[in-house]
Amino acid sequence: MPQLDRVADPAGVAPSTRYSHVVSGVGRQVFVAGQVALDAKGRLVGEGDALAQARQVFANIGSCLAAAGAGFEHLAKLTVFVTDIAHLPAVRTAWDEALDPAHAPASSAVQVAGLFLPELLLEIEAFAIVPEPAG
Numbered sequence: 001m002p003q004l005d006r007v008a009d010p011a012g013v014a015p016s017t018r019y020s021h022v023v024s025g026v027g028r029q030v031f032v033a034g035q036v037a038l039d040a041k042g043r044l045v046g047e048g049d050a051l052a053q054a055r056q057v058f059a060n061i062g063s064c065l066a067a068a069g070a071g072f073e074h075l076a077k078l079t080v081f082v083t084d085i086a087h088l089p090a091v092r093t094a095w096d097e098a099l100d101p102a103h104a105p106a107s108s109a110v111q112v113a114g115l116f117l118p119e120l121l122l123e124i125e126a127f128a129i130v131p132e133p134a135g
Helices: 050-067 085-098
Strands: 005-007 022-024 027-035 075-082 106-111 122-131
Touching (some): 050 085
Antiparallel strands (some): 075 122
């Protein structure tokens, strides 16, 4: 399977951790709407627990990618929104559980004043590129 091109640490840019500074590739684009810690029945998972919420968010992203014929290895970019920057370690733990570091996407993390439900601690949106088969 063709791989996406990833550059973790291009010259002149500070070293990265867990993410690539640059991801490029040719293929089908997949955009995943911001995912929150709601289960398949719309119930909140992990009220007050950033790690439980982050795990549910990554599970939701995985389900969305699978529905598009993609996987975590196709991620090109993640944007993480947290209501408190103190939630980032929990996001990083769930990230490490879900993503292979060899396929690290580009990413951004932003602290926001709130999300659409006050109980939500984070939201993550994703962009993937699914390479076209060779031939």
